[in-house]
Amino acid sequence: MNTPILEVERLCKDFRIQRNALHAVEDVSFSIMPGETLGLVGESGCGKTTLGRTIIRLDNPTKGRILFKGADITHVPNRKLKQVRRSMQMIFQDPYDSLDPRSSVGEIIAEPMAIHNTYPPDVRKGRVQELLETVGLKPDHIRRYAHEFSGGQRQRICISRALALNPELIICDEPISSLDVSIQAQIVNLLVKIQKSMGIAYLFIAHDLAMVRHISNTVAVMYRGRIVEYGSTDAVYSNPGHPYTKALMSAIPTPDPIRARAREKERIPLRGEAAALIGNKDECSFATRCQECKKICFEGCPPLVNIGDRAVACHQLS
DSSP: OOOOSEEEEEEEEEEEETTEEEEEEEEEEEEEOTTOEEEEEOOTTSSHHHHHHHHTTSSOOSEEEEEETTEEOTTOOGGGOHHHHHHEEEEOSOTTTSSOTTSBHHHHHHHHHHHHTOSOHHHHHHHHHHHHHHTTOOGGGGGSBGGGSOHHHHHHHHHHHHHTTOOSEEEEESTTTTSOHHHHHHHHHHHHHHHHHHOOEEEEEESOHHHHHHHOSEEEEEETTEEEEEEEHHHHHHSOOSHHHHHHHHTSOOSSHHHHHHHHTTOOOOOSOOOOSBSOOSSOTTGGGOTTOOGGGGSOOOOOEEETTEEEOOTTTO
């Protein structure tokens, strides 16, 4: 029986702001199987990027556990994380800021190999050229610099750098959000192709719900630091259970103008403003915006409860 490559158990990440704690990630649990993709969706500021950074230990968790290939890496000292990070890589959101403008493409991609001493120096150039071809770039691009490439090409360079150490898990932190719409599908299809050929697992963080549906096996919906719905992609998209998930799904654009006009009547508007990440944790964080809200929603934070083929955190369903 396959075991998860990544298990996150009740993970929390707080930031201190003066005398208060900002609860950026609160009580998050999920798992990812080898070779599969978990799509993580939610609005800006909900904690998606912080969760990804905490999993890969760029930020230290406040509470909870992170298990990678069965080993607890939650409190592994930074000096001992080097071996873990050979198998766990990250693709950052902005390809303009995540590439060193002073280094050539060849130097950028070869740097992880040099740090981890994975290939002999005389072999690295050939390996870099192979990686460039894998992501759809030319081998002779090895001598060029990041500013000479378009946004989509820069993200391909970032992908090739992430692949340099043959990782088993890649955290994709909104890798398409800063790209033109015409390029986004190319990058997602490239990630799918790489996954099929190399068996890599992804945590795919994104705003674009249509892209997440295309690439993901399972989906986790995040709101104000918490997972409010978690299940198979087909289950969550075809029959969302949480009121927030329903609102997100109703906002997915429809290319057919006739169907789009019909769907306008089904759109669920979100009233009010999102709850603060600082303050009371003993109530549903979505209560102030929920059209189905009742008194009980202000009396305790609902846990994720298994309901059929997914888990939902909602007092109305538990």
